[in-house]
Amino acid sequence: MDVKRRTFLHALGLTAAGTLLPGCDKEIRRLVPYILPDDEIVPGVADWYASTCGECDAGCGIIVKVMEGRAKKIEGNPLHPVNQGKLCAQGQAALQRLYNPDRLQGPLRRTGAQAEHRFTPVSWDEGLPELADRIRHTKGPVIMISRPLSGTLADVVSHFIESVKGSLYFYDPSPELPLRAAVRQAFGIRDLPAYDMAEADYVLSFGAPFLEQWLSPVSFGIAFGRMRQGRKNRRGHFVHIEPRLSLTAASADRWLPIRPGMEGLLALGIGHLLLSDHRSSLPAGRLPAYESLYGGVSLDDVAKHTDISQADIKGLAKSFAEADCPLAIGGGTACAHTNAFESHLAILGLNSIVGNINRPGGIRRYQSAGLATHPKVPWLSERRIKELAQALEETDQRPLLLLYDCNPLFSAPPTVPIQRLFDHASYIASFSGSLDESTVTADLILPDHHRLETWGDHVIGEASPHRAASLVQPVVVPLFDTRGLGDTMIDLTRRLDGSHSGPDSFPQLIKDRWQRFHTSHSSRAHEPFQSVWEDLLQQGGLWESTVTEQRLHLSSSAANYQPPQFDGEAVDFPLYFYPYPAPSLGQGRGANLPWLQELPDTMTSAVWGSWIEINPATAQAMGIQQGELVRIHSRHGSVDAPAVHYPGLRPDVIAMPIGQGHTDYGRYAARRGANPMTILAPLFDKKSGALAIGATMVRAEPLHVPGHLILLEKPGTTAGGGSDLISIERPRSSNART
């Protein structure tokens, strides 16, 4: 295996990847397998390899420190435009996914009933023909559910699915589908535009958790730092509107606790004021459309329903209009309701009204050429799950299900009949690398390599003003008997059509594509490709020459604002339920990484578990102690978690982080905490079909037993909360405003 691997690397001539440490000499080191010590491995001397982070879809550039054949540390690639050398907690924890003790070590076949979770190892030479055979003989449709893919892998996978006449869906628990739908309607584009936050000087965020796990967290972090203190004498102002004082809200100058679901209404109110005060810079021809959208609300109603005073609304409108570079963004809670699409249109429209489209500090659009063949793969919204399950059941077709690196059985609520879709399948195969709740139902598992063991590329830059075509290269020898998904797909394609045409291997395919790309796009087209290739690998990808700014054009803003719908009568279920992705665990994907389990939630300092957040006044009225186990009931079930008194929360809201409550997914994740998704109602954003995760009403019942709440604040106690700043901030001078 190792010998093969080595020859393979040499055959491809993929020897590049130099060190990127500042000041280190650019001598090119070879990628050498650990088991075969090479003369050029210097014990104790680190090699750094550039690649791309795969922990979320932002695709930050990384450099990986490798010593004696083992990856030791991941840092941001300083040359990469998206993250500029920085990296988030999840990106760094990717190492623990690589070395995870519960990683699948090779192909597995299920033995016994599905519920038994018993598997036996099989070889690739058994597993691959079995799957090919199953696909060849399936009577039902082939359905593949995958995490969002990009670049060459996306092409290979969709090509394979096309060749078997199946359907491929991208599934992501928080893809911000209502926002995408609104962007599509407002600007007529499929992907998300870039928010130029670094240059903004007034950011009005409607629930967008851009300092948490939202779209491109590191690039937003960088932009936020610049917006605050990166410019001389110009500090951007930031107002955040959300029912809960989230991690993002904590960095705001002002937090406005809005009533859930009313983000759009507030935007309408602000837009109304902007238009009626003639602060609009819209061309006259466009004005009527906007007036019909924003004109229909009265300030009284807005104030009444949003719970934000008229004075505050006027203040927001005034500051927004008077700022040089105002920027309104929506996401997170603004995506969490049945009226999310309309809300986003209203929020996006604010930017159009003040004319900050295609301007520094506003909403812009960049596009990468060449490699950016983003296949038009549909998203698997929760409503689509429901429709799919119903259609299959009605026609009594039993699908063959393929899964890749996503976990819908964990992250979609049971009221969305995802389980039925799985139950109905005639055969399930998974390419995921660990036994999560979805993969554990599979009949056959052909595990993918870890990102750091494989080849790939990634076209990135949604929401970030920086676009790049980024490369993924193996930096360590695969630890286990796994195979890259690209190679598995090529192998399956070949088995199914019986030919020997097509690419030899996935790495070869990538190299070929990059060669074509290079000849058409690079200023170095005349140079021999091999040396360019080595430089590309060393740098981590290609950016400068591929990006062009494109103008956004306003298309339609027609929408009928609808109030949000909620599930549950106020008498029985008086509280809004507000599940939010835990900043560290990112919808549960990080729950199997001990570093992330142990990373304190910044707001509560909680680790290794779940909790519910409750306003201290509400808690006192209900007699709920900090740390006490509380049962949250909705019409669809109940969930238990210890209570945390959370001062930054509306008194009529119960908040709970998403990410825990796994039943499988390895020793660190399984049987820890609770999953709030299990009690959600099947309500959807009308336009995009995304689950309205904020639309469930609940009741809280104290159980009068202590819960398992572990806080790092007040270590060793569950007291948390009331820490006082005993005047520890004592600036030297009082005129501190610089």
Place this chain on the structure above:
Amino acid sequence: MNNKPAGWEEMPAINRDLLAPLAPGGRGYVLLLTLLAAVVSAGAGAWVYQIETGIGQTNLHPPIFWSAYIASFVYWIGVSHSGTFISGVLRLTKAEWRRPITRVAELMTIISVVIATLFVFYHLGRSWRWYYLIPYPNQREIWPDFRSPLMWDATAVFTYATASTIYLYLPLIPDFALVRDRIGGWRKPLYSLLSLGWRGSQREWAALNTAIRIITPLIVMVMISVHSIVGWDFGMSLVPGWHTSIIAPYFVVGAVHSGLGMVVIGLYLVRRIYRLDTYIRLEHFDKLGKLMLVMTLTLAYLYFADQLTVWYGAIPDHLSVMHAVMSGPYAVPQWTMITLIYVLPLITLTLPAFRAWPAGMLMVGLCINVGMYIERMLILTPPLAHPRLTYNWSDYFPSWVELTIMAGSLSLAVLLYALAIKFVPIISIWEEKEGRLHEQESAPRRTGRTISA
């Protein structure tokens, strides 16, 4: 002069009474030893377990890095002050009534210093590296840091242990000789060795008296310095609630307070078990009671002075500790402690009739010691639990390993004491005799006695 000195006829009885405890113990004694040994083994087992698995077997955690073990160390060093104070100070002031009680106290000193030292070892995270604390010559020229109060402490405790061993030993020599002359079997050579060939010549007595005269003031000074330094372990730090100038005298007085309490307990038991009513008389309880009263008042005064400054100064960091103790999570132990070491002694010891009631005195002694143990825990824990960055506030209660080790150590102390009683005369025989002689001499002439030799 062929006249026998007055009181001469009492001497055989004294010998008999005071040597009696050295006789082999009965069933009760053996049972007691077995019981104590069992608890000691439990403690030893817990310690081994703690070394084997990690100091995490305690309930310590940041920011509370010290607690039960160090509190116990302070407490036992305090108890050790009984010996030096009773015998040293009283000897220095030539208080005649001290005679029957010095040995009881001095034995306590040695044993409690040993126990206290053990607590340092329990406490070390890497006790197997304890010798880093010793300034031994080494190639790398790495030395301990004598700027650390812990080094002063190690030095002081070592000095104190050495000095009090000598201090206990010197007056034992004539008694050892006495035992040597009256005992047979395997113990005879041992006592011969220990009595250094004492024959009771004039020169020997003169030398002994000189030695005692020299070491007595020294040991008192060492005693005061030792507990001052133990106080400075805390006082020298920045920890709010520890960092106070009054802490050294406060610790010394507190130590004497618990030490006196412990002496009363010891006296009561020795008197009761060996029927030494004629030696340990009500007068002794009365005098000790008065001393304890003085200590109660002094300690209360120091405590008040300290707390008043904190309260009036109202520095938030310091005040938060005070609030936690007075009305916060530590209020119950705090007010229990105040009752046990201030209120109860004050109420009872002011009554002369109470002071003449040995069982009552025993109870006060117990109260003071329980109270002082709590007090040591309260000095240690709440200040550490309330660091300046309030995000890190915490609390603490000892784990079963800590409690077992503490119980084992207490049992070890009692065990050692019980064994020592069988080995050294528990009342200094020659001093008692000397006292009787002084008494006889001075009794008729009330107008004053010649102090010159």
Place this chain on the structure above:
Amino acid sequence: MEDKQGPPGEPRPHRWQMVIDLDRCTGCEACVVACHAENNIRLSGPREAAEGRAINWIRIERYWEGEYPDVKARFMPVLCQHCADAPCEPVCPVYASYHTPEGLNAQVYNRCIGVRYCGNNCPYTARQFNWFDPQWDPPLEQQLNPDVTVRQNGIMEKCTFCVQRIRQGKEQAEREGRPVRDGDITPACVQSCPTTALVFGDGNDPNSRVAIMAKSGRGFHLLESLGTHPAITYLKRLDE
């Protein structure tokens, strides 16, 4: 601030310092994981975490201010302040906590016997203790950084300002026959911090970013009144 460490007159080429801009810190905790990965910080696990023993060399303290709805949360990244007059140093009986000529508060693991006095006397609760031997479920241990010691049971530890990275930076500069440049050396937390809330550098170089930023009018030291003279300057958060 006078730096009293080291013999007078002896040249001190570097004095490592950090600036933490509270107006930038978003509490994202990228720094926390970076520090764990770089410095082989143990996995404490739920049990030790519940006992209050989870080890973090850098933590983001969150302080609530005010009451709903006018409530604010403030973040305060706290790590060892590398005090020029470090209260943790003189109290250590065995010199395990000591000051390097370059202004670092160094912890000599081999020498530490676990008296924990230093932990009590650090006013910032920066010091962390190994109550048990660390454990990694295989193959997680393959990630361990060979440049950093794994600390055993009974030893105190804390932020080192990533001394191994400082040393590498200096050695690199020496190999290339040039002085260390500003920005050459970044501790792991600084390296990762997305918002650049953390800046590290040589306080003896008046043109370094850290030296310039430390002079900001927003600057203050944590618990400044204690006179510990920290090497970390915080810049106050600005908001209404």
